[in-house]
Amino acid sequence: MQKRDKISLSVIxxxxxxxxxxxxxxxxxxLRISSRELSERMGITxxxxxxxxxxxxxxxxxxxxxxVDLLYNEICKILGVEKGYKTIMIGAGNLGRxxxxxxxxxxxxxxxxxxFDNNEYVIGKKLMGIEILPNENLESFCGEYNPTAAILCIxxxxxxxxxxxxxxxxxxxxxxxxxxxxxxxNPNIVVENVHLGDSLMILSYRxxxxxxxxx
Amino acid sequence: MQKRDKISLSVIxxxxxxxxxxxxxxxxxxLRISSRELSERMGITxxxxxxxxxxxxxxxxxxxxxxVDLLYNEICKILGVEKGYKTIMIGAGNLGRxxxxxxxxxxxxxxxxxxFDNNEYVIGKKLMGIEILPNENLESFCGEYNPTAAILCIxxxxxxxxxxxxxxxxxxxxxxxxxxxxxxxNPNIVVENVHLGDSLMILSYRxxxxxxxxx
DNA sequence: TAGATTGTTAATCGATTAACAATC
DNA sequence: TAGATTGTTAATCGATTAACAATC
Numbered sequence: 029m030q031k032r033d034k035i036s037l038s039v040i041x042x043x044x045x046x047x048x049x050x051x052x053x054x055x056x057x058x059l060r061i062s063s064r065e066l067s068e069r070m071g072i073t074x075x076x077x078x079x080x081x082x083x084x085x086x087x088x089x090x091x092x093x094x095x096v097d098l099l100y101n102e103i104c105k106i107l108g109v110e111k112g113y114k115t116i117m118i119g120a121g122n123l124g125r126x127x128x129x130x131x132x133x134x135x136x137x138x139x140x141x142x143x144f145d146n147n148e149y150v151i152g153k154k155l156m157g158i159e160i161l162p163n164e165n166l167e168s169f170c171g172e173y174n175p176t177a178a179i180l181c182i183x184x185x186x187x188x189x190x191x192x193x194x195x196x197x198x199x200x201x202x203x204x205x206x207x208x209x210x211x212x213x214n215p216n217i218v219v220e221n222v223h224l225g226d227s228l229m230i231l232s233y234r235x236x237x238x239x240x241x242x243x
Numbered sequence: 244m245q246k247r248d249k250i251s252l253s254v255i256x257x258x259x260x261x262x263x264x265x266x267x268x269x270x271x272x273x274l275r276i277s278s279r280e281l282s283e284r285m286g287i288t289x290x291x292x293x294x295x296x297x298x299x300x301x302x303x304x305x306x307x308x309x310x311v312d313l314l315y316n317e318i319c320k321i322l323g324v325e326k327g328y329k330t331i332m333i334g335a336g337n338l339g340r341x342x343x344x345x346x347x348x349x350x351x352x353x354x355x356x357x358x359f360d361n362n363e364y365v366i367g368k369k370l371m372g373i374e375i376l377p378n379e380n381l382e383s384f385c386g387e388y389n390p391t392a393a394i395l396c397i398x399x400x401x402x403x404x405x406x407x408x409x410x411x412x413x414x415x416x417x418x419x420x421x422x423x424x425x426x427x428x429n430p431n432i433v434v435e436n437v438h439l440g441d442s443l444m445i446l447s448y449r450x451x452x453x454x455x456x457x458x
Numbered sequence: 459t460a461g462a463t464t465g466t467t468a469a470t471c472g473a474t475t476a477a478c479a480a481t482c
Numbered sequence: 483t484a485g486a487t488t489g490t491t492a493a494t495c496g497a498t499t500a501a502c503a504a505t506c
Contacts, residue, residue: 036496036497038496038497038498039497040445040448040449041441041445043444043445043448044438044440044441044444044445045424045438045441047444048422048424048438048440048441062462062463062464063463063464064463070424070427071424071427072498073498073499073500074463074499075498075499075500075501076497076498076499078463078464078465078466079465079466079497079498079499081465082464082465082466086464086465088463088464088465089463089464089505089506090462090463090464090465090504090505090506091461091462091463091464091505091506092462092463092464092506093462093463093464094464106448107444107445107447107448108447108448108450108451109444109447111447111450111451113447113450121345122340122341122344122345123341123345125337125341126337126338126340126341126342127341127439129337130336130337130338131439131440131443132440133443136440136443136444136447137443137444137447138443138447176450177446177450200450200453200454201446201447201449201450201453202446203442203443203446207263209260209263209285209286212285212286216453216457217453218446218449218450218452218453220442220443220445220446220449222439222442223259223260223263224342224346224437225259225263225346225347225351226256226259226260226263227418227435227437228346228348228351228352228353228418228435229258229259229262229322229324229351229352230255230256230258230259230322230435231392231416231417231418231433231435232322232323232324232326232328232351232352232353232416233255233258233321233322233323234255234416234433234435235323235326235328235391235392235415235416235433236323236326237433238415238416238431238432238433239415242431251472251473253472253473253474254473277486277487277488278487278488279487287474288474288475288476289475289487290474290475290476290477291473291474291475293487293488293489293490294473294474294475294489294490296489297488297489297490301488301489303487303488303489304481304482304487304488305480305481305482305486305487305488305489306481306482306485306486306487306488307482307486307487307488308486308487308488309488
C-alpha cells in the first residue's frame with residue numbers, strides 16, 4: 029500500500045482532491061492523463077503530483093501517464109473509503125440533521141448507524157431511516173453495535189466530556205463540528221475538527237485584503 | 244495594521260484559532276498570557292505564536308506577556324470581523340438552511356441579507372427572518388443592495404456558472420460548499436472552498452492508519 | 459526507433475524552531 | 483535591580499519545485 033514510511037499530512041490532505049478530479053475525469057470518459065495535464069487542471073505542479081503519488085506506489089507508466097480508472101481505484105484504497113466505518117452522530121440539531129441528510133457517507137467510507145440527542149422534541153423522530161435515540165442509550169448501543177467513528181454536532185461546552193465518554197465506548201475517530209479543538213490530549217484517537225467559523229473568518233480577512241489591493 | 248509585506252496563508256489560517264483561544268481566556272477572566280502558556284494550551288510552539296503575531300505588530304510586552312483583551316481586539320481588527328460584509332446565500336436546501344440558522348454570521352464578519360433558491364417549495368418561506376427569493380431576482384437584488392459576499396450551497400454542476408454570474412453582479416468573496424474547486428481561474432475574487440467530504444475522507448485515511456499502528 | 463512521461467534525486471524555497479539580546 | 487518574556491535574527495527542518503536518467 030505504502031512505499032514511504034511516514035507520509036506527511038500535507039500529502040494526505042491533497043489526496044481527496046486528487047480523488048475528486050479523477051472521479052470527474054472518469055465521468056467524462058477520459059481514460060489516461062499525464063501529470064502535466066492533471067497539474068494544469070488542478071492548479072498545482074506536475075512535480076508535486078508525481079511526488080505525492082509516489083509516496084504510495086508507482087501507478088504511472090513512462091511515456092503514457094496514468095490510467096485514470098486504475099489511479100482512482102488506488103486512491104480509493106489508500107483513503108480506505110471502502111471500509112464503511114460504523115458511525116454514530118451525536119446531536120441532531122439544525123447542523124446535525126443537515127449533515128446526516130446531505131453527506132453521502134457510504135461513498136466517503138462511513139456507515140451511519142445511530143443518531144443521538146438529548147432534546148425530547150427530536151428523540152423518537154427519524155432521520156435517513158434512523159430513529160433518534162436519547163444520549164443515555166449510547167453505552168448500550170455502542171456495546172451492541174461497536175461503532176468506531178462519531179460525528180459530533182454538539183455545543184462546545186459538552187464536546188470534551190462527550191469525547192472522553194465515547195473513547196471509553198470504543199470510538200477512535202471523531203468528526204467534530206463543535207467549535208472546540210478536540211484531540212489535543214489523546215494521541216490514540218483521530219480527530220478532524222471542522223471549524224466552519226474559522227473558514228468564514230479567513231474569508232473575511234482575505235476579502236479585506238483583496239479590497240485594499242484593488243484600491 | 245501590518246508590519247510585514249506578504250503574510251503567508253499558513254499564518255492567516257492560524258489566526259481564527261488564536262482568536263478562539265483568546266475569546267476563551269477572556270470568558271475565563273484571564274487578563275494576561277505569555278506565549279509559552281498559550282503555546283501549551285494550543286499545542287504549538289511559543290516561537291510560532293510570537294512569529295505569527297509579529298507579522299502584524301508588537302502586541303506584547305517584555306517580562307509581561309500579552310494582554311488578552313488587547314490581543315483579542317487586535318486579531319478582531321486583523322481578521323476584519325467588524326466589517327459585516329453584506330452577504331447572500333444561494334441554495335436553501337438542507338445544508339443551506341442549516342448554515343443559515345447555525346452560523347453566527349454577525350460575530351464572524353458577515354451580514355446575511357438575502358437567500359435565493361430555485362425550488363418552488365422553499366421560495367417565499369422565511370429563514371432567520373429573511374424571505375427566500377427565486378434566483379431570477381438575484382440581479383435586481385444585487386443592483387439594489389450591493390452584497391459583496393455569497394455563500395454557495397448548490398450542486399457542483401451549477402457552481403461555476405453561478406459564480407461567474409455573481410462576479411458580474413459585484414460579488415468578490417465566496418464561501419463555497421458545492422464540492423467544486425472554485426476560484427482556480429479568476430484571481431480577482433476570494434474563495435473559501437469548504438470540502439466536507441474531503442475532511443471525512445482524511446478521517447477515514449487516518450483511522451485506517453491508526454488501526455494499523457495499534458495492531 | 460523516437461517521443462513522451464514517469465520515478466527519483468538534487469536544488470530551492472518557505473515555514474518552523476531555537477537562541478538570545480533588548481527591555482519591561 | 484533581578485526575573486520574565488518579548489521581538490527578532492539565525493539555524494533547522496520539511497515541503498515544493500526542477501532536472502534528468504530510466505523506460506514505456
